[in-house]
Amino acid sequence: MDALAPLLDRVAQDLRARGQRLATAESCTGGLIAASCTLLAGSSDWFERGFVTYSNAAKHELLGVPSALIERHGAVSEPVVRAMAEGALQHSDADWSLAVTGIAGPGGGSATKPVGTVWLALGQRGGDTRAECQVFEGGRTAVRSATVARALAMLVDALG
Numbered sequence: 379m380d381a382l383a384p385l386l387d388r389v390a391q392d393l394r395a396r397g398q399r400l401a402t403a404e405s406c407t408g409g410l411i412a413a414s415c416t417l418l419a420g421s422s423d424w425f426e427r428g429f430v431t432y433s434n435a436a437k438h439e440l441l442g443v444p445s446a447l448i449e450r451h452g453a454v455s456e457p458v459v460r461a462m463a464e465g466a467l468q469h470s471d472a473d474w475s476l477a478v479t480g481i482a483g484p485g486g487g488s489a490t491k492p493v494g495t496v497w498l499a500l501g502q503r504g505g506d507t508r509a510e511c512q513v514f515e516g517g518r519t520a521v522r523s524a525t526v527a528r529a530l531a532m533l534v535d536a537l538g
Contacts, residue, residue, distance in 0.1 A: 381523075381527065382414055382526065382527060382530065385527065385530040385531060385534055386414060386415065386417070386418055386530065387418075388534050388537075389415070389424070389530060389533055389534060389537070390418055390420070390421065390423075390424055392534070392537035392538070393423075393424035393473075393474070393537070394423050394424050396473075396537070398424065398472075398473035398474060399424050399425065399426040399471065399472045399473055399474070400415065400424060400425055400426060400472055400473075400474045400475070400476065400533070401426045401427050401428065401429070401466040401467065401469075401470040401472035401474070401475045401476075402415070402427075402428040402429065402466065402475065402476050402477070402529075403428075403429045403431055403441055403462040403463060403465065403466040403475060403476070403477040403478075404428065404429065404430055404431065404477070404478050405430075405431055405432055405437070405453065405462075405478060405479040405480070406478060406479060406480040406481065406482045406496060406521070406522065406525060407478050407482075407522050407525050407526055407529075408430055408432060408522075409428055409430040410522055410523075410525075410526050411428070411476055411478070411526050411529055411530070412425070412427075412428030412430075414526055414530070415428075426470050426471055426472040427470050427472070429441060429465075429466055429469070431443075431462065434448050434453055437453065437458070437461075437462060437465075437479075440465075440469065441461070441462050441465030441466060441468075441469060442461070442465045442468060442469070443458060443461040443462055443465055444461070447461055452491070453479055454479050454480055454481055454491055454495060454496075454497060455479075455497060456497055456509050456511065458479060458497070459477050459478065459479050459497035459498065459499040459509050460477075460499050460501075460507050460509050462477035462479065462499065463475045463476070463477035463499035463500065463501035463507050463509075464501055464507055466501065467501050467502075467503050472503070473502065473503045474500070474501065474502055474503070474533060474536070475499075475500070475501040475502075476498070476499070476500055476501075476529045476530075476532070476533060477498070477499040477500075477501070478496060478497070478498050478499075478525050478529055479496070479497050480494075480495055480496030480497060480521070480525060481493050481494065481495050481496070481521075482494075482496075482518045482521045482522050482525075483517065483518050483521060484517065484518060492513065493521070494513045494514045494515060494516070494521050495511065495512075495513050496511070496512050496513075496514060496521065496524075496525050496528075497509060497510070497511050498510055498511075498512065498525070498528060498529050498532060500529075500532045500533060500536055502536070508532070508536075510532070512524075512525075512528055514528075
């Protein structure tokens with residue numbers, strides 16, 4: 379939490395100043411972004427909700443990600459993370475969404491998607507959805523922590 383404190387403070391200040399709120403759609407982080415946000419007192423002013431969609435069925439049922447999209451591209455892909463971010467906006471009253479899907483390890487990687495591969499997306503209601511791929515080093519905890527930090531940094535950059 380200590381390393382995330384400056385990012386979280388900035389997110390809270392910027393969203394509060396704009397009167398806007400955030401929703402998260404998380405797979406590989408299992409709700410860690412939402413948990414980090416709600417560690418701050420008063421986060422109900424700017425944090426709207428979090429979706430933990432670890433399974434493909436949850437991505438489809440809770441966020442409306444088309445099953446065919448997951449089958450065609452895999453859960454860890456740009457089209458799926460974009461659909462997750464857009465689904466979080468469609469199924470909430472948030473102004474912004476952060477979505478993540480990846481391979482935290484230690485297993486599950488492949489030659490084309492090694493352990494540490496994470497797709498992140500930032501959605502804005504009425505705006506564009508931006509996505510990026512990162513390959514984070516380290517074990518499961520390190521990958522998940524780096525994912526949370528990068529997702530929050532994406533939001534800070536967009537709000538700045």
